[in-house]
Amino acid sequence: MGLRPLILALxxxxxxxxxxxxxxxxxxxxxxxxxxxxxxxxxxxxxxNPFRGDRQSAAEGERTFGVMNCDGCHGGGxxxxxxxxxxxxxxxxxxxxxxxxxxxxxxxxHGMPAYGGLLPAGAIWKLVTYLQSLEPPANVPTQSWK
Amino acid sequence: xxxMAVLTLLAVLPAGGAxxxxxxPMPAKDYAATRYSDLSEITGANAGRLRPxxxxxxGVLGGHEGQPLVVEHTMYVVTPYPNVLYAFDLTRxxxxxxxxxxxxVDPNATGIACCDAINRGAFYAEGKIVYNLLxxxxxxxxxxxxxxxxxTRIADLSQGETTPVxxxxxxxxxxVGASGGEFGIxxxxxxxxxxxxxxxxxxxxxxxxSEVLAKPRIFKPFYDRGAELGLTSxxxxxxxxxGAPVWGWMSYDPDLDLLYYGTGNPAPYNPEQRAGDNKWxxxxxxxxxxDGTLVWAYQxxxxxxxxxxxxxEMILADLVVGGRPRKVLVHFDKNGFAYTMDRATGEVLVxxxxxxxNWAKRVDVATGRPVVDSTKxxxxxxxxxxxxxxxxxxxxxxxxxxxxxxxxxxxYLATNNMCMDYQATRAxxxxxxxxxxxxxxxxxxxxxxxxxxxxxxxxxGKKVWQTTxxxxxxxGAVVTAGDVVFYGTLxxxxxxxxxxxxxxxxxxxxxxxxxxNPITFTGADGKQYVRSDDPAxxxxxxxFMPDIARHTSQxxxxxxxxx
Numbered sequence: 001m002g003l004r005p006l007i008l009a010l011x012x013x014x015x016x017x018x019x020x021x022x023x024x025x026x027x028x029x030x031x032x033x034x035x036x037x038x039x040x041x042x043x044x045x046x047x048x049n050p051f052r053g054d055r056q057s058a059a060e061g062e063r064t065f066g067v068m069n070c071d072g073c074h075g076g077g078x079x080x081x082x083x084x085x086x087x088x089x090x091x092x093x094x095x096x097x098x099x100x101x102x103x104x105x106x107x108x109x110h111g112m113p114a115y116g117g118l119l120p121a122g123a124i125w126k127l128v129t130y131l132q133s134l135e136p137p138a139n140v141p142t143q144s145w146k
Numbered sequence: 147x148x149x150m151a152v153l154t155l156l157a158v159l160p161a162g163g164a165x166x167x168x169x170x171p172m173p174a175k176d177y178a179a180t181r182y183s184d185l186s187e188i189t190g191a192n193a194g195r196l197r198p199x200x201x202x203x204x205g206v207l208g209g210h211e212g213q214p215l216v217v218e219h220t221m222y223v224v225t226p227y228p229n230v231l232y233a234f235d236l237t238r239x240x241x242x243x244x245x246x247x248x249x250x251v252d253p254n255a256t257g258i259a260c261c262d263a264i265n266r267g268a269f270y271a272e273g274k275i276v277y278n279l280l281x282x283x284x285x286x287x288x289x290x291x292x293x294x295x296x297x298t299r300i301a302d303l304s305q306g307e308t309t310p311v312x313x314x315x316x317x318x319x320x321x322v323g324a325s326g327g328e329f330g331i332x333x334x335x336x337x338x339x340x341x342x343x344x345x346x347x348x349x350x351x352x353x354x355x356s357e358v359l360a361k362p363r364i365f366k367p368f369y370d371r372g373a374e375l376g377l378t379s380x381x382x383x384x385x386x387x388x389g390a391p392v393w394g395w396m397s398y399d400p401d402l403d404l405l406y407y408g409t410g411n412p413a414p415y416n417p418e419q420r421a422g423d424n425k426w427x428x429x430x431x432x433x434x435x436x437d438g439t440l441v442w443a444y445q446x447x448x449x450x451x452x453x454x455x456x457x458x459e460m461i462l463a464d465l466v467v468g469g470r471p472r473k474v475l476v477h478f479d480k481n482g483f484a485y486t487m488d489r490a491t492g493e494v495l496v497x498x499x500x501x502x503x504n505w506a507k508r509v510d511v512a513t514g515r516p517v518v519d520s521t522k523x524x525x526x527x528x529x530x531x532x533x534x535x536x537x538x539x540x541x542x543x544x545x546x547x548x549x550x551x552x553x554x555x556x557x558y559l560a561t562n563n564m565c566m567d568y569q570a571t572r573a574x575x576x577x578x579x580x581x582x583x584x585x586x587x588x589x590x591x592x593x594x595x596x597x598x599x600x601x602x603x604x605x606x607g608k609k610v611w612q613t614t615x616x617x618x619x620x621x622g623a624v625v626t627a628g629d630v631v632f633y634g635t636l637x638x639x640x641x642x643x644x645x646x647x648x649x650x651x652x653x654x655x656x657x658x659x660x661x662x663n664p665i666t667f668t669g670a671d672g673k674q675y676v677r678s679d680d681p682a683x684x685x686x687x688x689x690f691m692p693d694i695a696r697h698t699s700q701x702x703x704x705x706x707x708x709x
């Protein structure tokens with residue numbers, strides 16, 4: 001709770017940088033979770049995760065990971081299923097805080113839905129926090145490196 | 147759900163044999179879905195001399211869960227997404243490519259297909275190769291040239307519908323369905339016009355009679371009475387996202403003019419969100435192909451609490467049951483029971499477990515209902531229900547179709563020997579995202595092995611022989627008039643076995659786990675060939691078989707074997 005004002009501040013700052021990030025999203029059509037498109041205009045891009053390393057936020061992110069059906073594709077514990085593993089240290093669309101945020105917010109090709117129309121920025125940052133808290137497995141399948 | 151793939155082919159040609167006889171024009175070889183070939187060059191005496199004669203990488207890694215077609219010395223192979231169609235000239239050395247059809251397929255489909263971006267194959271009819279693209283389109287391609295003749299949008303990706311199923315063509319109707327039992331779709335079957343691709347009829351699997359195409363005096367389920375069963379067996383409006391996808395195999399009886407197919411699971415997995423029987427999920431439906439009219443239906447698993455899709459094939463055979471010759475339909479359900487049914491009426495004649503089953507004590511053939519063990523019922527309020535057999539992979543996977551030999555009178559199938567814990571949770575329907583609500587880890591069943599290949603006598607409901615395998619067996623089967631049956635394993639062995647005894651006669655290690663369906667055909671030289679695909683996507687290291695990654699990885703190769 002105490003972090004909320006900080007998030008708002010970051011979102012505002014992101015609005016100023018958003019135009020740089022938008023073209024990088026590519027032009028392939030996305031799926032929109034719940035059929036809701038992310039708000040037009042300023043992508044809430046920020047330079048860093050305001051909750052990084054916060055265990056409470058990671059736990060809230062884990063709950064969201066189940067409630068929003070992320071586990072239905074990425075598997076329980078984000079170990080990968082139809083969707084790729086999110087804990088193997090390999091990020092197809094970039095692994096920086098802001099890049100993971102944008103993948104959730106805008107979606108990605110190959111069926112990753114855009115959640116920016118359903119989830120507030122704070123909930124997405126907690127998802128990012130959860131994913132960053134996961135330990136990579138000892139044995140990584142070959143195909144995850146393609 | 148869940149399955150990945152590999153394909154294998156065996157070809158054998160009887161010298162001078164008619165081209166037609168040695169062809170493989172539809173997914174299961176014939177309308178009865180037998181996967182039986184009357185080719186007999188390969189026998190128990192010579193199968194040990196089989197050798198690979200050709201292989202081809204499709205360029206796609208992932209589950210090749212279908213099977214090629216062979217028509218007039220051309221072999222047609224459909225890949226998983228991006229659903230490339232290859233045509234190979236079997237009359238020339240090295241089987242060079244005649245043409246390739248490369249459709250544009252929406253890549254978003256790969257994230258909406260529940261269980262790998264697979265395809266179950268094509269159908270040849272009247273000079274056309276007809277198949278489904280994963281993103282909800284059916285296409286017809288000229289068999290001679292590879293030219294696209296028509297392309298019809300049949301499904302809506304944004305609602306979680308994808309289309310890996312193989313079509314069945316009956317006369318001038320192309321019958322198709324959609325996957326999405328994990329996305330809360332409103333499952334359906336459609337009939338298209340073969341010449342134009344126009345959608346002629348749509349029949350939903352759940353919902354009001356007017357949408358299910360259940361008409362008074364025509365629709366006569368053997369065990370159920372009353373109207374609006376697809377509504378009254380659901381809470382209000384829940385049926386609209388109730389699942390009942392069509393992702394398995396279809397068959398057709400020309401004498402009865404009935405088309406048979408099974409429906410998948412109800413959505414979500416958490417059964418407490420959908421009180422009632424949830425008809426017609428986890429069911430077999432018999433329809434008229436011309437207009438989709440529903441003639442009868444039977445639900446294998448009422449109020450399915452375990453993701454027991456009934457998508458497995460319905461094999462049509464003439465058997466002696468209880469001393470009487472009967473026209474039957476035989477179905478090996480994910481729920482672990484093998485059903486022998488009267489295919490004109492939907493009456494259950496025999497229902498016996500073909501693997502270890504503990505969610506039900508038996509099936510009462512008088513009422514048609516399973517006698518459920520209430521301690522194995524699942525639901526969000528029931529916590530983690532331990533040790534349910536079989537798993538949601540099924541006693542047999544619907545993706546691994548069985549074969550039937552009229553010579554031996556036996557059915558041949560790949561099975562899983564696994565049980566699961568089932569923790570249901572409340573699921574929220576969000577369009578475009580999964581709608582599941584369960585965590586279901588697996589463990590090995592009795593004996594410690596994970597799979598087996600078995601022969602089954604459906605007249606009495608008894609296993610005749612069994613070959614155990616260390617891993618689940620996820621390939622289809624083909625059986626021949628040489629009394630040889632072929633199948634492949636997840637650790638990459640393609641095997642020939644004696645159809646009467648199960649004795650393994652020959653095996654060959656292919657590059658990946660076998661999850662496709664072998665076929666056999668006559669080559670241009672008159673010899674019998676057998677074909678197999680070897681791309682498995684088992685996503686190692688799966689927690690219930692951590693060792694699989696030591697034996698296999700993803701592949702995408704088509705193999706042909708011959709003497």
